[in-house]
Amino acid sequence: MKTLNIKYDTVDNLIQFINQNKIYENSSVLIQIFTSNNNYNFIYDLLSILKSYIPLAKIIGASTNGEISNDGYVESATIISVTIFDKTEIVTSVIENRQDSFKLGQNIIQSFDNIQNEELKLLITFTDGTTTNGEEYLKGISSIKDDFYISGGMASTILNLGLKDNKTYVFTEKEIILNGAVAAAFYNRDLEVHVDYSFNWETVGKKHIVKKSEKNRVYKIGDKTALEFYKYYLGDNIEQALPLIALEFPLVIRQSNLNIGRAVMSQHDDDSLSFAGNVPEGSIVQFGHGSIEMILSKGIESIENIVKNPIESMFIYSCVARKGLLGKDINMELLPLRELSPTSGFFTHGEFFTHKIDGKFSYHLLNNTMTILSISEQNNKIKHVTPNIFSRNFNDLNIDSLYQKNALANLLVQTTKELEEKVDLEIQKNIEKDSIMQIMQTQAQLGEMIEMIIHQWRQPLSAISSSISSAQVYKETDMLTDDILDNTFKNTLEYTEHLNDTIEDFRDLFKTEKLFTTIHPTNLIKKSLSIVNPILSKNKIKLIKEYDCHNNISVPIGLMMQVILNIVRNAIDALIEIGNETPTIRIKTYIQDYHNIIDIENNGKAIEDDILEKIFKNKFTTKSHKKGSGVGLHMSRKIIEEETQGTLTAHNTIENWVQFKIKIPSLR
Numbered sequence: 001m002k003t004l005n006i007k008y009d010t011v012d013n014l015i016q017f018i019n020q021n022k023i024y025e026n027s028s029v030l031i032q033i034f035t036s037n038n039n040y041n042f043i044y045d046l047l048s049i050l051k052s053y054i055p056l057a058k059i060i061g062a063s064t065n066g067e068i069s070n071d072g073y074v075e076s077a078t079i080i081s082v083t084i085f086d087k088t089e090i091v092t093s094v095i096e097n098r099q100d101s102f103k104l105g106q107n108i109i110q111s112f113d114n115i116q117n118e119e120l121k122l123l124i125t126f127t128d129g130t131t132t133n134g135e136e137y138l139k140g141i142s143s144i145k146d147d148f149y150i151s152g153g154m155a156s157t158i159l160n161l162g163l164k165d166n167k168t169y170v171f172t173e174k175e176i177i178l179n180g181a182v183a184a185a186f187y188n189r190d191l192e193v194h195v196d197y198s199f200n201w202e203t204v205g206k207k208h209i210v211k212k213s214e215k216n217r218v219y220k221i222g223d224k225t226a227l228e229f230y231k232y233y234l235g236d237n238i239e240q241a242l243p244l245i246a247l248e249f250p251l252v253i254r255q256s257n258l259n260i261g262r263a264v265m266s267q268h269d270d271d272s273l274s275f276a277g278n279v280p281e282g283s284i285v286q287f288g289h290g291s292i293e294m295i296l297s298k299g300i301e302s303i304e305n306i307v308k309n310p311i312e313s314m315f316i317y318s319c320v321a322r323k324g325l326l327g328k329d330i331n332m333e334l335l336p337l338r339e340l341s342p343t344s345g346f347f348t349h350g351e352f353f354t355h356k357i358d359g360k361f362s363y364h365l366l367n368n369t370m371t372i373l374s375i376s377e378q379n380n381k382i383k384h385v386t387p388n389i390f391s392r393n394f395n396d397l398n399i400d401s402l403y404q405k406n407a408l409a410n411l412l413v414q415t416t417k418e419l420e421e422k423v424d425l426e427i428q429k430n431i432e433k434d435s436i437m438q439i440m441q442t443q444a445q446l447g448e449m450i451e452m453i454i455h456q457w458r459q460p461l462s463a464i465s466s467s468i469s470s471a472q473v474y475k476e477t478d479m480l481t482d483d484i485l486d487n488t489f490k491n492t493l494e495y496t497e498h499l500n501d502t503i504e505d506f507r508d509l510f511k512t513e514k515l516f517t518t519i520h521p522t523n524l525i526k527k528s529l530s531i532v533n534p535i536l537s538k539n540k541i542k543l544i545k546e547y548d549c550h551n552n553i554s555v556p557i558g559l560m561m562q563v564i565l566n567i568v569r570n571a572i573d574a575l576i577e578i579g580n581e582t583p584t585i586r587i588k589t590y591i592q593d594y595h596n597i598i599d600i601e602n603n604g605k606a607i608e609d610d611i612l613e614k615i616f617k618n619k620f621t622t623k624s625h626k627k628g629s630g631v632g633l634h635m636s637r638k639i640i641e642e643e644t645q646g647t648l649t650a651h652n653t654i655e656n657w658v659q660f661k662i663k664i665p666s667l668r
Contacts, residue, residue, distance in 0.1 A: 001083065001084060001085045001086055001087075001088070001312050001313065001375075001376070001377045002083070002084055002312065002313070002342070003081060003082065003083045003084075003312070003313035003314075003341070003342040003344070004017075004021055004023070004081075004082045004083075004084075004342065005069050005070050005079060005080070005081050005082070005342055005343075005344050006079075006080050006082075007069060007071075007074060007077055007078070007079055007080075008035075008046070008077075008078040008079070008080050011049060014049060014050075014080070015049075015053060018053045018054060021082075023053075023054050023057075023082055023084065024053060024054050024055075026056075026084045026085075027056050028056075028084070028085040028086070028088060028089060028090055029054060029056065029057040029058065029082060029083070029084050029085070029090070030057070030058050030059075030060070030082075030083045030085070030090045030184055031050060031054070031057050031058070031059045031060075031061075031080060031081070031082050031083075032059075032060055032061060032080075032081040032083075032124075032315070032344065033046065033047075033059065033060075033061030033062075033078065033079070033080055033081075033171075034061065034062060034064045034067045034068070034078070034079045034081070034344070034345065034346035035061065035062075035063060035064060035067070035077075035078040035079075036063070036064055036065070036066070036067065036075070036076045036077060036078070036158050037063075037078055038063045038157050038158065038167060038168070038169065040169065040176060043061070043063075043169060043171055043176055044176060046078070047059065047171065047173060047176070050080075050173070051173055057082075057173065058090040058091065058092045058172070058173060058184060059092065059171070059172055059173040060092055060124065060125075060126060060170075060171070060172050060182045060183065060184045061126070061169075061170070061171050061172075061182075062126040062153075062155035062156075062168070062169065062170045062171075062182075062346060063155050063156065063157055063167075063168050063169040063170075064155070064156050064157075064158075064346035064347055064348075065156035065157055065158050065320045065323070065346075065347050066156075066158075066320065066323050066346065066347035067079040067344075067345075067346050067347075068316050068318070068334060068343065068344055068345040068346060068347070069081075069343070069344055070338050070342060070343055070344070071338075072330075072331040072334040072335045072338070073323070073328075073330045073331050073334060076158065079344055079346075081315070081342075081344035083313050085188075085377065086377055087188055087190070087191075087377050088186055088187065088188035088191055088377060089119075089186075089187040089188065090184055090185070090186060090187075091112055091113075091184070091185045091187070092172045092173065092174070092182065092183065092184045092185075093108060093111040093112060093172070093182065093183050093185070094170075094171070094172045094174055094175045094177060094180065094181070094182045094183075095107045095108045095111060095180050095181055095182075096175075096177045096179060096180040097132070097179060097180045097181070098131060098179045098180075100136075101132050101133040101134070101136035101137045101140065102136045102137070102139055102140040102143075103140060104127075104132065104137055104140060104180060104181055105136070105137040105138060105139060105140020105141040105142075105143070105144075105181075106140040106141070106143060106144055107140075108125065108140075108141065108181050108183050109123070109140075109141045109144045109145055109183075110144060112183075112185050115144065115145050116145070117187065118189055119187040119188060119189050120145075120148055120185055120186070120187055121148055121149065121186050121187070121188055121189060121191045121193060122148060122149045122150075122151070122185075122186040122191065122193050122375070123141070123148065123149070123150045123151070123152075123183050123184070123185050123186070124151050124152045124183065124184045124186075124315070124373070125141075125150065125151075125152040125181055125182065125183035125184075125352065126152050126153060126154070126155055126170045126181065126182050126183075127154050127155065127170060127180070127181040128154070128155050128168045128169070128170055128177070128178060128179050128180060128181075129154040129155040129156050129157065129168040129348070129349035129350070130167070130168055130178075130179075131179045132154065132179070132180070132181065133215060133216055133277075133278070134153075134154050134276070134277060134349075134350040134352065134365040135215075135216070135277045135278040135364075135365040136215065136278070137181065137365075138150065138352060138363040138364070138365060139363075141363070142361075142362075142363050146361050146363075147361060148361070149193045149195060149354045149356075149361070149373075150352050150354050150363050151195060151315070151317065151352055151353070151354065151371065151373040152183075152317055152351075152352045153317040153346070153348030153349070153350055153351045153352055153371070154168075154276075154348050154349040154350040154351075154365075155168035155169060155170050155348070155349065156168060156320050156346070156347055156348055156349045168349070170182045186375075188377065190377070190379070191375060191376075191377060192309065192310040192375060192376040192377070192378070192379050193373070193374075193375055194306065194309040194310075194311075194373075194374045194375075195353065195354050195356075195371065195372065195373055195374075196305050196306055196371070196372045196374075197351070197353050197366065197369050197370065197371045197372065198333070198369065198370045198372075199258075199259055199260075199261060199366070199368065199369045201250065201252060201259070201261055201288035201289060201368055202288065202289055203252050203259070203286040203287070203288055204286065204287050204288070204289050205233070205286055205287045206286070207284050207285070207286050208221050208222050208229070208284070208285050208286070209221070209222060209282065209283070209284055209285075210279055210280070210281055210282060210283045210284075210285060211223075211281070212281060213279050213280065213281045213283075214281075215278050216262075216265075216274055216275045216276070216277055216278050216279060217268075217272055217273070217274050217275075218272060218273050218274075218275060218279050219270070219272045221285065225270075225271035225272065226271060226272050226273040227239065227267060227271035227272070227273060228271060230242070230264075230273070233287065234249060239267070242264055242267055242273075249287050249288065249289060250262055250263045250287075250288045250321065250367060250368050251263075251275070251279065251285040251286070251287065251288070252285060252286050252287070252288040253279065253280075253283045253284070253285050254284070255364060258353075258355060258364060258366075259288075260277070260364060260365075260366055260367070260369075261288055261319075261321075261366065261367040261368035261369065262275040262276060262277055262279050262285075262367055263275065263276050263319075263321050263367045263368060265349075275367075276349060276350045276365070276367045277350060277365040277366075277367060278365075288368065303336055303337065303340075306337075306340060306372060306374055307340065309374060309376075310374075310376035310378060310379050310380065311340050311341045311374045311375075311376055312341060312375065312376040312377065312378070313341055313342055313374070313375050313376070314337060314340060314341045314342070314343045314372065314373065314374045314375075315343075315344060315345050315372075315373045315374075315375075316334065316337065316343060316344070316345030316370060316371070316372055316373075317345050317346065317348050317351045317352070317370075317371045317373070318330075318345065318346075318347055318348065318351065318369070318370035318371065319347065319348055319349075319350070319351060319366070319367055319368050319369055319370070320347040320348060320349065321367060321368045322347075322368055322369070322370060323347050325368075333370065337372070340374075341374070350365050350366065350367055351365070351366040351367070351369050351370075351371040352364075352365065352366075352371070353365075353366050353369070353371050464491075464492050464496070467488050467491045467492055468488065468492070470484075470488070471484065471485060471488040515556060515557075516554045516555060516556055517554070517555065517556070517557050518552050518553070518554050519552060519553065519554075519555065519557060520549075520550075520552055520553075521547075521549045521551075521553060521589045521596050521598060521664075522547045522549065522589060524553075524555070524557065524560055524561070524564070525545075525547075525564060525587060525589070525598065527557070527561060528560075528561045528564040528565050528568070529543070529564075529568070529587075531561075531565060532565060532568055532569065532572070535572060536572070536585070539572065539575070539576055539583070540583065541572060541575055541583045541584065541585060542582065542583065542584040542585070543584075543585050543586075543587070544584060544585070544586040544587070545586075545587055546586065546587070546588040546589070547587075547588075547589045548588070548589060548590045548591075549589035549590055549591055549596050549597070549598075550591075551591060551596055551666035552666075553596050553644070553664050553665075553666065555643070555644055555664065556643055559639045559643055560639070560644075562636075562639070563636040563639055563640060563648070563662070564598070564600070564662075566632045566633070566635075566636050567600045567633075567636065567660045568585065568600060570632070570633070571585050571600065571602035571604065571658070572585075574602060574604035574605065574658070575602055575603075575604045577604075578604050578605050580603060580604060582603070583602075583603070583604075584602065584603045585600070585601070585602050586599075586600075586601045586602075586657075587599065587600050587601075588601075591666065592663075594665065594666055595646070595663045595664060595665055595666060596663070596664045596665075596666050597661060597662070597663055598661075598662040598664075599659055599660070599661055599662075600659070600660045600662075601653065601657045601658065601659045601660075602657060602658055603655070603656075603657050604657075604658060605658075606652040606656045606657075606658060607650070607652060607658055612650060612651065612652070615633050615650060616633050616634055616637045616648070616650075617634060618634045633650075636648060640662060640664070644664045644665070645665060646662065646663050646664040646665065647661075647662075647663045648660065648661070648662055648663075649661050649663075
């Protein structure tokens with residue numbers, strides 16, 4: 001096989017080109033046409049000439065915003081690329097479609113006969129660049145067949161991006177269309193196909209979450225509309241500069257281990273923005289930024305990959321945004337490729353790329369990217385190149401501009417990395433700190449629980465021991481009567497039942513599952529207080545109970561006990577710290593507006609207003625790090641609000657008591 005390229009200027013030169021190379025003698029010929037002449041009649045006349053002189057040729061083409069030939073970037077021209085095959089069958093198809101891009105993809109692949117034929121190795125396809133969603137188009141193709149290569153791109157135009165009156169044409173030897181797709185299918189199981197791409201925009205700034213989008217239309221990023229997001233980060237005047245400014249600052253998303261750029265194509269009255277490809281809701285995006293030096297340096301890696309594979313012909317489909325950023329220096333990226341094989345292609349509104357990992361194919365619409373397709377009918381056509389192909393000649397570059405752009409890019413990238421490293425370090429420190437505090441708090445709480453159990457069990461165990469010892473003394477002195485023995489049994493059973501109740505109360509406290517149980521508020525409070533009663537007695541804290549609630553509530557008992565215990569323990573700590581002569585905790589229950597109210601008050605020191613506003617915030621505490629982590633009241637409020645649909649508030653009473661109010665809906 002071989003590829004011949006010509007820059008079309010006159011009919012005579014084209015005919016001479018065809019005759020000199022005897023193209024008409026070949027039965028398997030693919031002609032790709034890339035033209036900036038976005039005129040229907042011009043395209044029609046050119047197709048007529050080619051079909052007259054090469055009647056067996058298969059043709060696909062697209063309107064462009066710049067062409068690629070053996071001479072690199074060509075502006076406002078028409079490039080005709082003729083590939084002559086020896087062992088490959090070529091079939092073309094054209095499908096017109098204005099509505100459903102997914103269905104368009106399905107229709108284009110189903111238009112070929114016997115698509116499950118293992119001989120089908122490659123599809124080069126072009127779509128219009130104004131109405132088709134390229135990503136949905138690829139999804140439509142892969143929903144029917146996903147075991148072959150797809151390359152090509154979306155047609156472009158020499159007019160500015162994003163204008164509603166843009167027209168882009170795609171065509172075959174059969175038809176020219178404004179809306180739809182064309183494709184050339186390559187049937188040859190042994191055809192060597194290699195694809196590569198060069199993106200090389202660096203991600204800068206923080207990561208953002210796309211909160212609302214529909215395919216390629218983005219409504220909200222973070223807490224801002226899409227337009228507000230761009231104005232916030234790129235300046236208030238950005239609205240007038242869109243979509244052109246977006247060429248240098250695309251959004252970058254990660255898909256299938258690929259960094260994929262998404263450039264703004266148009267804006268809407270509701271401040272949403274349409275991008276060249278889908279930006280899924282929930283995606284994490286960052287701004288991208290590139291410099292000439294960065295792109296050219298990393299582009300060498302693509303060439304190094306390409307030369308490892310057989311090459312007889314090479315086609316390049318590169319984003320018009322890339323040309324917009326690099327300007328005339330785009331040739332620094334393109335010209336080394338011509339040393340490998342004849343080269344042709346065009347600048348697109350989006351590039352089709354096939355990613356193959358472990359034998360599985362995935363298909364992507366790329367932006368801001370140069371995609372490279374190399375093919376060969378002979379597997380031994382490995383290109384041996386001289387080292388100078390990897391060298392770069394910067395004589396034609398604007399060195400001052402290059403240094404300035406590269407410095408800006410490096411500044412942005414390095415600043416971003418430093419900030420990310422600093423954030424990661426602080427996060428790790430907080431994780432370690434929180435882990436240590438959590439361990440300390442858990443150990444302290446466990447110690448308190450053990451102390452409570454010991455206090456709870458000490459009295460009944462002592463009473464049981466004393467009762468049995470007394471009965472034994474009575475027996476040894478022959479004074480044991482039936483009444484004394486019955487009384488001993490009765491007391492022992494009562495104390496044993498108390499021990500059992502204590503065990504059940506602790507079991508309820510430690511229940512982690514959120515099983516809702518109907519319970520009377522008074523019983524809930526009793527179960528909670530039974531655990532701290534020994535501590536109240538030990539510290540001579542008076543407990544006043546004023547229960548006036550008769551409606552049941554449905555709550556997860558373990559979690560509610562933890563809330564009540566947390567509030568009571570905080571009250572105990574405050575009373576001990578202050579040293580009140582008559583330390584008192586008062587618990588009241590009553591009904592108010594169809595809600596059960598539990599007030600837990602203490603006569604310790606009133607809480608200052610500025611602190612009162614913060615006590616339910618996460619991590620806030622007035623205790624030392626050994627006594628608290630600040631999660632107790634925050635979690636208590638969260639439990640009440642999320643598990644019971646109630647409220648937990650705090651304030652100082654007229655008496656200067658501190659009151660915590662739990663408000664839970666009643667069961668009616």
